[in-house]
Amino acid sequence: MNRPPPSSDTLSRLTNVVGERYAIRDLAAMDGYMREWRGIWHGVSPLVVRPANTDEVSRVLAIAHETNTAIVPQGGNTGLVGAQIPHETNTEVVLSLDRMTRIIAVDASDNTITVEAGAILRSMQDAADAADRLFPLSLASEGSCRIGGNLSSNAGGLNVIAYGNTRELCLGLEVVLADGRVWNGLKHLRKDNTGYDLRNIFIGAEGTLGIITGAVMKLFPKPRVQETAFIAIASPQAAVDLLSLARELSGNRVVAFEIMPQFAMDITVKHMGARNPLATPSPWYVLSELADPVRGTFLRILETAMERGWVSDATVAQSAAQRNELWAIRELMPESQTHEGASIKHDIAVPVSRIPAFFTEADAVIRRMMPDARIMGYGHLGDGNIHYNITQPLGMEKQAFLSQWDAINDAVYAVVISLGGSISAEHGIGRLKRKYMPFIKSPVELHMMRGLKRMLDPKGILNPGKLLPE
Template sequence: MTHKTPTPDTLDRLAAVVGGKHAIRNTAEMDGYMREWRQIWVGRSPMVLRPGSTGEVSRILAIANETGTAIVPQSGNTGLCGGQTPTDDGHEVLLSLDRMTRIIDVDANDNTITVEAGATLKSVQDAAAAKDRLFPLSLASEGSCRIGGNLSTNAGGLNVIAYGNTRDLCLGLEVVLADGRVWNGLKRLRKDNTGYDLRNLFIGAEGTLGIITAAVMKLYPRPKSHETAFIAVPSPQAAVDLLSLMKELSGNRVVAFEIIADFALEITIRHAGARHPLASSSPWYVLAELADPVRGAMEALLESALEKGLVTDAAVAQSDSQRAAFWSCRELISESQKPEGGSIKHDISVPVSRVPAFLEQADAAVSQLIPGSRFVSFGHMGDGNIHYNVSQPPGMDKTAFLDSWNAMNDVVFDVVAKLGGSISAEHGIGRLKAYRMPKIKSAVELGMMRDLKRMLDPNGILNPGRVLPE
């Protein structure tokens, strides 16, 4: 069975599961669910369903599977690859988890937190903090992104260098399968060697194999102090060497290590009101943070780095407000690109040691394709994940620039492949990159992925056309 345009009777049956108040059919009321913040992905849907429980999700999927109705799950609608947005043909029903927001349990002894998938990342962080614990996943969108979406895209963020991706932070899941069956895998166990790891099938699957409705996540002791520095470095290679030095001399207390190109900082100052943390400009900067360091550790590290020629200037935050100001320079970059015109974004990863080679080769390839392109390169240097964003040349027509999206992807992704990297580090595949999967996956890999999809979703109702091309 292939997915069909839902009949009025099917829509009425689906609406009855959640009640009329939570089954939105009015186009104006659905609008916020139909578009993502960049306005690149804008869809249509006959209905938005807002279930309030796992049981309601189960009944919705049972009906959808019976009738061949395509379901697009959505959490916070902060994704950048179109995985959470319906297509514009109007036959996909959107299922939003924005009512399923409960913090079910926080256990400081087990260092776990159990939450519904619609809980915002910020609410999970706050619930952990209330028990003097840390939930270390940290993203610029943490006030609006939700745990279900974080898990479905295996989100990364600022602290992957110390704590890992969302996958590494998850102990257990509750998932509703395509036919409505519910798998309750909400375990707090740190060790469980009883067969296949079903949990990891659904993390990073972007709702194509099942809908995550709840999760058990890991917590950590809350750091009592941080030392944060905004550092000028002469080159990306110097940043790589600085990272190695900081890990070695700090006792591996580095919890964040972000690289920022000068142009990326420049636009946050120009458009977002950020203040330059240093007295003069540098080609590149690093924003680094240590957790629970020995007093004065950051200054000692920077002195050693200065002697080795890895650092040309630096400022260490002397207060929480100064630390926040440093981080705002990093977090405001994406928003600050908008006034600069068209922007083509890439979320790539390469081995940390190859980041300098990637930046040099990608810049050269893009400049040859579109002379005058401006590079807004920044991101998680500590784990090799670079947000390689390219702003249009001054004076170029925005539409003409954006029309080169696929051509630019091709040249950038060719460099990524040559360096043994990935075209998606933490934003997922969605609709944006699904067409490239046959180019980056072997026939064996794609075959296994398709076999899993057919087994768990034989009627193809769950987020069709995302991750795997149809």
């Protein structure tokens, strides 16, 4: 972190690799690479390089390794923890993968898609769809996020309950190491029992061990029938019980199960033009989807749940348009919160059975600290991932609220840890949560992680100051 800025000769050599057109030094032109969309960090860099292929990435890293130049890899710049943003030191070169966007191959027989790391997630979904297949990774940022970033952060999204995180969707990787060597692990194998799983070392590493330049990802048969329901429930415990019932009665065909509080519904209706599909307000809602169920399965699930007192009202989409309207409510919730003032956000996970306890304990802690805080805990209940966001109280000054950032984080994370959870479910660590690593990782875990870093990046040039604590 204390290294000097790269010399003019080093910058010229890096520029020569990608060509003048794809080496950015103008401050205005670099601005989009220097800030993330929430405006928390605004980095400073002497150069942004945009290589066209793996060979150019390799040559850039070879020069960086020789000259001890720090490199910050960046995909779609949609990350939420600052891993993709350079520090304010003007010493780190940004390497953007936004030109490496090729869909190399779609193999419907093997159910795989091979892509460059800069491929946009939606383009991968579309390519799979054209081959009558499904690529199930689905995120709010899918129109701009890139698969290399998804892999580097081990992104989650809406369908993890059925298909797993990005890690579970990956079969093979191509990675450029810190010294410029290229590991070609672009395998299509479902089973390969030949020692250490090198692929998984780089997934979730946030660019600190190597730069992912290509990937082989899994595809799946497209569901022919989808049943989508918007459901009024009394409590998170009722949601957990409903999830268990839905899995049982559907033959484990639940592909999405989202929980939302009334506050989230209210502000989404208020600011985003959404409409509550149910006639009577409810303290909590669930949006759930089944893939290829036996006809009428959701009706049987809902009838049973109503008999047991878990569900008070529900609607099942009768068309693709109605399904899209129901999903729009959930997808608009994060943006709706921005209209209500500042917020302190948490991307946490606990075992599904402990989600009710998490809400009870975390809500109580926040109410003691800030009685008028508006709590918006929503998200992927089906896999235990809750976005637990605290919205600025009405009438409170923004800076006074944000001054409680660390105290609120500490309190929420203490509850999470006490319940055997994780302070980062799908967004990563980056700059935002780096200081918490000694509290959530044992000394043995940190020793192993640092050992991997020293072996693969002995000069510490790859994304310094991210993920690993001081």
